[in-house]
Amino acid sequence: MSHIGSESNPLRVAIVGAGPAGFYTAEHLFKNRDLVIEIDMYDRLPTPFGLVRAGVAPDHQKIKSVTRVFTKTAENPRFRFFGNVEFGKHLKLADMQAHYHAIVFTTGAQTDRRLNIPGIDLKNSHAATEFVAWYNGHPDYRHLEFDLTQERVAVIGVGNVAVDVARILCRTPEELAQTDIADYALEALRHSRVKEVYMLGRRGPAQAAFTPPEVKELGELADADVYVPPEEAKLDPLSEASLADSADRGTMRKVEIVQSFAGRQPTGKSRRLVLRFLVSPVALIGDENGRVRAMRLVKNELYATEAGTLRPRPTDQYETLDVGLVFRSIGYRGVPLPDVPFNDQWGVILNEKGRVLDPETQQPIPGLYTAGWIKRGPSGVIGTNKPDALETVECLLADVKNGRLLTPANPDAGAILQLVQTRQPYYCTFADWQRLDEMEIRRGQEIGRPRLKFTSVEEMLKALGKM
Amino acid sequence: MKVSSILATKGTDIISIRPEQQIREAIQLLTRHNIGALVVVDENGRLAGIISERDIIRKAAETEALFSLPISAVMTRHVITGMPQDDLMSVANTMTERRFRHLPITDGERLVGMISIGDVLKAQRDKFRGEIDTLETQLMADDE
Numbered sequence: 001m002s003h004i005g006s007e008s009n010p011l012r013v014a015i016v017g018a019g020p021a022g023f024y025t026a027e028h029l030f031k032n033r034d035l036v037i038e039i040d041m042y043d044r045l046p047t048p049f050g051l052v053r054a055g056v057a058p059d060h061q062k063i064k065s066v067t068r069v070f071t072k073t074a075e076n077p078r079f080r081f082f083g084n085v086e087f088g089k090h091l092k093l094a095d096m097q098a099h100y101h102a103i104v105f106t107t108g109a110q111t112d113r114r115l116n117i118p119g120i121d122l123k124n125s126h127a128a129t130e131f132v133a134w135y136n137g138h139p140d141y142r143h144l145e146f147d148l149t150q151e152r153v154a155v156i157g158v159g160n161v162a163v164d165v166a167r168i169l170c171r172t173p174e175e176l177a178q179t180d181i182a183d184y185a186l187e188a189l190r191h192s193r194v195k196e197v198y199m200l201g202r203r204g205p206a207q208a209a210f211t212p213p214e215v216k217e218l219g220e221l222a223d224a225d226v227y228v229p230p231e232e233a234k235l236d237p238l239s240e241a242s243l244a245d246s247a248d249r250g251t252m253r254k255v256e257i258v259q260s261f262a263g264r265q266p267t268g269k270s271r272r273l274v275l276r277f278l279v280s281p282v283a284l285i286g287d288e289n290g291r292v293r294a295m296r297l298v299k300n301e302l303y304a305t306e307a308g309t310l311r312p313r314p315t316d317q318y319e320t321l322d323v324g325l326v327f328r329s330i331g332y333r334g335v336p337l338p339d340v341p342f343n344d345q346w347g348v349i350l351n352e353k354g355r356v357l358d359p360e361t362q363q364p365i366p367g368l369y370t371a372g373w374i375k376r377g378p379s380g381v382i383g384t385n386k387p388d389a390l391e392t393v394e395c396l397l398a399d400v401k402n403g404r405l406l407t408p409a410n411p412d413a414g415a416i417l418q419l420v421q422t423r424q425p426y427y428c429t430f431a432d433w434q435r436l437d438e439m440e441i442r443r444g445q446e447i448g449r450p451r452l453k454f455t456s457v458e459e460m461l462k463a464l465g466k467m
Numbered sequence: 468m469k470v471s472s473i474l475a476t477k478g479t480d481i482i483s484i485r486p487e488q489q490i491r492e493a494i495q496l497l498t499r500h501n502i503g504a505l506v507v508v509d510e511n512g513r514l515a516g517i518i519s520e521r522d523i524i525r526k527a528a529e530t531e532a533l534f535s536l537p538i539s540a541v542m543t544r545h546v547i548t549g550m551p552q553d554d555l556m557s558v559a560n561t562m563t564e565r566r567f568r569h570l571p572i573t574d575g576e577r578l579v580g581m582i583s584i585g586d587v588l589k590a591q592r593d594k595f596r597g598e599i600d601t602l603e604t605q606l607m608a609d610d611e
Contacts, residue, residue: 065608066601207554246560307470307549307570308561345579346475346551353476362480379472383604384597391476 004101004400005035010078011400012411014100016087016337018043019050020382021106021372023070024389030076032397038078038413040100044086045139046428046460047436048074050108052382054138057164058179059171061450066382074430080413082420083428084457088338090424099416101405102367102396105340105349105356106389109332109373113347115156119284120328123147123291128155128165128329135168135189137182137455147291148192150324154295156281157329158201159209165327166197167217170224170271180444180451194271197224198321201277202300202312204232205258206239208277212253219261224271226261232277233262238302238310278302280314284326295321332378340368349374354392355399367406369396432464439463470558470572471551473590474580481580483508486515486539490526493518493538504569506581507542514571514578516542521568548573549582555594559587 005011013029015022018041026039047053049067056063074081085091087107096103112127119125124147133141153169155162168176173190181189201208205228208215218226235243235255243251261275279297287293297319300312334349336342341350341359349370350357356368371392372385399405410416420427428436436454443452454460461467483506484493493505497520504519518538526541527533549558549570562570568584 062605062608063601066604068608069604242557246556248556305550305553306547307553308557309550309553310557311550311552343475343479345479346471348475350478351476352478357478359479362478375476376472377469377475379468380594380597381601382597383600383602384594386600387593387596 004405005037007036009411010036010038011102012100012408012413013037013039013396014096014103015039015041015106016103017050017106017108017372017374018045018048018081018083019106019108019372020052020066020070021108021375021385021389022050022104023048023073024386025104025106025371025393026079027069027073028390028393029396030073030078035397035400036078039076040080040082040413040416042082042085042087042091044084044089046083046432046457048081048083048430048433054133054136057132057168058136058181059167059175060164061179063382079430081428081430081433083433084461085420085424085427091420093339095419097367097406098409099411099419100367100408101411102369102399104369104371104392104396105337105374106370106372107334107337107374109334109347109378111333111335112328113331113333115281115328115330117281117283119286119292122284122286123289124150124324125284125292125326125328128157128161128327129332131165131327132161135181135185137185137453139455139457142182142184142455146188147325148188148194151193151195152198152323153194153196153325153327154198154200154281154321154323155327155329156200157331158199158275158277159329159331160211160214162199162327162329163210163214163218165329166199166273167221169194169197170221170273172223175222177449180449180453182453182455184455194325197271197273198323199273199275200279200281200297201275202280203302203310204236204239204277205255206235206243206251207302207310208254208258210254212250212257215254216257218273218275219257221269221271221273223269224273225264225266225269226273226275227264227266228258228261228275228277230262233259236302238304242308242310278312279319280312282314282318285320292324292326293322295323295326297321332373334374334377341365346377348377351375353395354388355395364404366399366404426461426466428460428464428466435464436460468555468590468594469551470549470553470555470582473555473582473586474551474572477580481506481578483578484518484538485509486537486542488538489534490523490536490538490541491534494523494534503583504581506571506578507538508578512578513576514546514548514573515539516544517546517569517571518542519569546571550574551579555587555590558582559591562587
């Protein structure tokens, strides 16, 4: 047989997970001019784009414009999308190994990191990621219910996800109606009685993970006043010294914005958003029905580690914050995939620079790769996955040269298509997605919204005439 | 970005050596794994020091008997360590300012990996590249 990557024997690659990391992997592979490469991308949802669709906040439409770049990749004639096909369920690792030279896992980080404090599993304590997936219309989360009759809410964390959750809770129905938020979420939030939202950061404003534009936006909400206790907005001497030392403009801007909130007087808006710093929840307190009624907080102080990071440590000062609803947003974590080695310590697929490793030998398993959050853990912005995917693709292409890929029994595009059709007759193609996309936009336009999402798989299949 | 995201793509093997082993073995390990330093661990797996190319060169300038010396005679004993939760930016700053190129990472008592200044620079470069790419994509969307 001719060499791998020729017209008669194309390099066949499966990508599992149709989010940014998956699309950047495909983009980098297609940039290679020496090899003929065919890519099949799988996703367990009928729709592509991962967290761009189900994670990026509905009032941040501009960030979602990156899907145009992904669509360009998908329009390559050597690219196929198989949506609604789940790895491990419809197709097992062995099935893929029999049909592809290489398999790249880009499934992201689907769950939240756990916060181990008493009461964390009380009713009305949720992972922020679930709330995000719910308001974005992710089919797996549409049935969740959040008790928006509560007036006081705490969001644990000060990253951009925490900011998203707090902002969505503070938006007016009119503001939300201009977004592509799921229709049921819009309806639920229309009746929200939330009055006060607290965002809680363990460290100070200089160490908060949110970025300047995100925090600035909190000061521009139509019907919510933002406030920071002045003593918590002020930098401690260690942070001040470290900031002066690094002269990092992004951090300086962030601190400036937070400090500008500290002086603000209430302007009579109906909601209030309070940013708190240097506090950690130590326990959630429940009522007689097992629902959150309050949160115990400890005041922190910062100390410098040997390596120069400023870390929080608890003092002996405590306070109680009355809240009836809690969202935990302290980071995402990857979920193991069936038959794929996992590194439990970091919550990622066990890998070196994107090559999946055998846990016994710590040597690469031929043909298995990973990119994105399931490779390095959750960090960075959407674009951070591009250099990350490049590193993986470079390893993969080096392995093509050295003959270290899989030798599939049946590397034929038709054969795997047949198998998919047998295992999951309701699979969706990229053309199917483009039809759904058009329908969603049209349905939205009819009611003056950018898009009205389909939020259940059944609804999508029906709209496509598959059911 | 945290130190843990660098460790996440480095497998779980930590290339280490014992204080009583010889320098020639250290050189072999450094060459085989194409790295610039080894962590030195005692019989209980606890961090005893670090031995770098630079430590070895320095000793080579002093004595011809270098190869058979024990690691303990050459290693740096006072080691600055990092934690998985350390911020990449502050680690980069500390490594540059204090002029060391390898940082063992510990989680409590346990050694969990080692990062080099090269790893840190690459992570920073990728972070910036990613941010630039995302901003460019949004600017292009504005144009349309």
